[in-house]
Structures are given as C-alpha cells and as structure tokens.
Amino acid sequence: MNTYEIEIGGKSLTIQHGILAEQANGAVTVRQGDTVVLVTACTADAREGIDFFPLTVDYEERLYAVGKIPGGFPRREGRASTDGILAMRLTDRPLRPLFPKGFRNEVQIIATTLSADRQHQPDTLITVGASTALMISDIPFNGPVSSVRVARVDGEFIINPTFEQAEAGDLDIIVAGTNDAVVMVEAGAKEAPEEAVLEAIEFAMQANRAINALQAQIAQEIGRAKKPFTPASENAEATAAVQEYLKDRIDELVATAASERSDANKAIRQELVAHFGEQFTPGQLADALYNVIKKAMRGRILTEGRRADGRSTTQIRDLDIHVGVLPRTHG
Template sequence: MQKKEYSLDLGGKTLTAQFTNLTDQTDGSLFLRLGNTIILATAVMSLKTQEGLGYFPLTVEFEERFYAAGKILGSRFMRREGRPTDEAVLSGRIVDRTIRPLFSQHIRNEVQIVVTVLSIDEDDPDILAVNAASLALATSPIPWNGPVSAVRIAKIKGRDGFIVNPTYPIREHEEIELDLVACGSARQVPESLLEAALEKASEEIEKIQAFQKKIIAEIGKTKRIVEKPETPAQVSSLFAEHIEEKIDNALLSGAGKAEIYALKDTWMKVFADTIEGGEKTIANDLYEEKINERLHTLIIEQRKRPDGRGFDDIRELYAQAGGFSPVLHGSGIFFRGGTHILSVLTLGGPQDSQLVENMEIQSKRRFMHHYNFPPYSVGETGRVGGFNRRMIGHGALAEKALMPVLPPQS
C-alpha cells in the first residue's frame, strides 16, 4: 500500500494526515489522526450534471462506528449501527456549515463528503472532521475555494490560559467557563476573555492552514472546471423588460416573502408564455440571482433592509411566561416580528433521564430540548411527524444555551 504522511504539533499533540491508495476510487481521501482518534474522510463529485436542479447538491455524512470504541452496541436483535445519533448529525452539520460557503453555488454535480470514525480515544472527532474534509476536498480535483481549519478552545474556570482541543475527560469533569466551538455553551464571560480566546484560536488555525497548504502544494490535483451556465440574451432582455423594475417594490413592500414569491410566479409565467420549450431552471436561477444581487445592493449602498427597518432597529418583541394551560408544567410564548414560538416544559424524576449510549460515551441526559418546525409555521403543506437534521441542530443550540442556567441536579 502506498503511503504519504504529514505531521503537525497541535496543542502538545501530534496531528497526522496520512494519504494512501486504500480508497483510490475517490476524488480525495485521507486518514487524519490526533492521539488515538482516527477518522477517514472521503470526497467524491459525480461526473454527471443533474439537469433541471435549482440548487447545489452537497451532502455531508458523519458516520460513527461502534468498533471505533471497542463496543458492541445496537438492539438485542441487530448488533449494528442504525440511523445516525444526534451527536453524529451535529458533527456532520459542523462540517457542512464550514465547507458549504466555499463551493460555487452554480455547481449541479452532486458532491458527497463522508467522514467515518475508525478509532476513538479521548479526543473528539468533530473538529478533526472539519480539517479532514477540508484536506480531502483541497487535494482533490473538485472545485472548492478552501482550505479551512477548525479548532476548539476551552477555558477552565479558575485557571489561567486556554486548552486547545480539550479531551473528553476535561470537558466532562472540569467546569468549562468557555467553549468556543460548542455554540452557546459559554457562560457570561468578560469580553476581554472572549477576545483572548479568539486570538488563541486564530493562532492555532493559522498553523493548521499552513499545514494544509503545504500538503496541497505537494500532492494537490488540478481542479475540475465547472462552467457557470450562461443566461441566453433573450431571457435576460425579457427579465429586464417585465420584472427588473418591480424587484425593489417586492423587496421593500414589508409583506415578507409573499411579494417576492408573487413576483416570481409572474416571471415564470412570462417566461413560459414567451420562450417556448425554455428550461425553467434558467428562469429560476436568473430570478434568484437578481433578487440576491439587488438585496445586497440595497443593504450595502442604500442601507435599506427588506422590511423597512434601520440597521439598529429590532423587530417587535412579545413574551408571555405561563398561563397557557394549568395542566402543563410550564409554558412560554415568544414573538419576534413574524416569528412566533410556543414552548412547553415537562418536569420528570431521575428515572425519566434519557440513556445515552453511543460510540463516545454512555451517560444519562437530564435535560432535552426538542425543536419542531411544522410545515404550517411557514404557511405551507408537507410531511408532519418525525424530525430532520435541521430540527436536531436548532434544538441542540437552544439546549446548550440553557444548560448553564439550569439548577444542579443535587
């Protein structure tokens, strides 16, 4: 087996990137190791363009393997992994949100990133996954404007200095005052402490960036060219004649998205009636591009926001604590402009704690925040029931924000 390794000292530990021909059918892949935590990251871009698609088809999968921790888990009747755990979904979202903005949104070839945890010790694989995905993409022929780097910075209460990529034992048994990556888990800290943490994170990220760029310069492949589809002159002229001058009114009407959607319906009808056999994707992409372009121009050059607010104005707020039903243990209603939330609380005993059994740890979870986003909340129809990755991610953000203010279990 062919093998090439690169190493970097990071926070007192060795970060090792190993490139082999084990997965040579991929566009880019590597093993990334920190301590005894090892992950495999692969990047593949389909050769086939998906015609008629109105978005960039990127998927990121974070796969946990029980063998990575030397465990045999699962149900009594099926001893293997099933659907992704919440932790796996959240780790995948960290990778997705980091790499997605660096792709051209005009790409219509499917791109898939798969991060598989092969071995896990005391080092968390989530931050490792971002750096591994970046290297897999950056050394591949897939067009991508990276690299990017990630690091976790923690501050233990009562101690000086910061910890780079704190281990599980530290995060479980120490009182963490600031965790820069785990969104929302920071308690109230002085601004100076946050600034110092950001400076430390920047220093470590620069090291990882330099490490990646060295590897890319040595073994990186020539990027594939993905041309942006050109809008036919006839379509551009048609848009300018019938729609262009109406965009500002739709954006600044204060009617939310209703006017924008209505104008889009008008445009698609004009397009269909005028361009016989025209590809609807061209019309859709042009409309979205023009709306996005004009929205940025209004904000940056004219300091106008779509709903008419000034830069320092916030939407109208309303809050109500309790009073929804005497049967419920607790309830709350919160409005911010057109966004309305109903929150319900249920209290239980220690026996109601959720048993968490995953690749990394086995523990009990005493606080759970479930985020639901039904289709009727945006005036649409759709599937009701179950939950998706977005719901899991948003619920985790709220949960981490609330955890520090919960009373101790004792």
C-alpha cells in the same frame, strides 16, 4: 503512505493518505490522541436540469471505535446521534461556500470514526479531513479550510480540549476559517464576556492558518489536477429584461424575498414565464429574478441601511413570548 504531522495547541495532529479508500476521489485519516477519523470525498456528474449544489456530508459513528459491539436484539448500529448530526452540519457549513459558484456536480463527504479515545473530540477533525480530502482530489474546491475547538478554562485558552476540559470551561467555541476569513462560528458559554469570545476566535484562527498551511503542502505534494469547470455566465439580456419589467415593483420583490418558495415569489416567476416565455427559459428567468432581487436588497442595505422587512441593520425583531400555553409540558 504519506504521513504529515503538525503540533496544534501542544498536541500532535496527524494526517495520513494512501492506506484506505484509495478509490475515492480523495481520502485521508486524521488523528489526534487515539481518536482517528477516515474522511472520503467522492463526486459524480451533475444530473440534468439540477438547479442546486447537491453536497452531502455524512458522519458514520461506530461503536467498534471504542471497542464495543451493539448488544441486545438489534446487533447493528443505530441512527446518527444528536452530536453526530451536529458534526455533519459543522462540516457542511464551512465547506459549502468554498465550492465554485454554479457547481452542480454531486459531492459526497463521508466521515467514519475508526478509533475514539473518549478524550479528543472528532467533530473538528472531520472538517480538517474533509477539506484535505477535497484539496488532494480532482474536485474543484477553493480551500483549504480548517476548524478547531477552543475552550477557556481558568482564564486560559485551550485548542481542541478534551471532553472534560470543555465541560469545565466557561467558553466552548468552534471556529472554522480559511487563511483570510472566519467562515463559521459555533459557540456556547457561561456568561463569558464579549472580549473573551473575540480573543478566542483570533486564537482559533492562528491554529486554523497553521493547519491550512499543512493542507496546502499536502495538496502540492500529492494532490491531483482539478477537473476543469467553467461556470455558466449570467444571462445579462434576461436580467436586464426582468429588471425593466419589474422596475416599479422592486420594493414588493424585496419584501417577499425571504423565501424562494413563497407564494408571492412563485407568482412572480409564473408571470415572468408567461411574459418572456418565448425569449428565455424558465431557468434563465428564475436566475434573472434572483439577480434582480439580490442587487436591490444589497443596494438597500448598503445605501439606506434597511433590510428586506424594513428594519435597520441594528434593529432586532419584536419578541413575543407566551407562557402557560400547555398544562403539562415542561412540568
């Protein structure tokens, strides 16, 4: 068993490895107070023909963590709560962009609450555990990344506050970040000033960097060698052909780029397959179309200050509000 401990915001954060789920590619427990979560990371080979990254983050809440057994007729755990679903999203969002571009292997992150003291919130511990499990595994991952919650109570910032402290404060913000950048922010506030939010983010990032350093140390000491992964190179010939073919319709492409599943986008892909089907595969043409749209959209934003729908970078959409649409809803 390997145990690592760091003090964050005056509280001990403990990461352990080597007791549970040893058959997973990576597994750790993370503890703060008497709240303990087990996080495992597993992978499988990519399915043939898959064109997206199948990352799954699952959070298993368990009543036994607080010493209870489900009562009544169904004596089993129910579906995930709203907080549980949000915890999954809060973990998925920082992790997903840190996998190598073009990685298509199936990856599952499973977090289980083993103990809950009803004071320390487990959501940020799950992100720390997931990143650590990936860091020590053989799964390609460009981490570490950490996440902490910051509350402002009576003008003072508190790292990973208790439920009561978070409820009493005027700012409750979750910040996930690597050593170099903020990756995700999720916040709620009671009319907190912008300066306080920015200060809270920087305060959180100091803690994240300390936890990231601990993760790097753990990976160096007990981490496994990463599986080799070579991303598929861009088909420059297909991109050039699509660029030339659609050069007079770039504005139309950018305007319909809001969704890869839009009817206009599908029609253009079908047109490209009909025209270049003997030279390139449908997958190569789809990738080429994506690259052409991305380059055009990025160029428009950086050089002209215009977004896909024609708005400037400082302009928001017109808001349209209707009241009294339904007679009884919301009282």
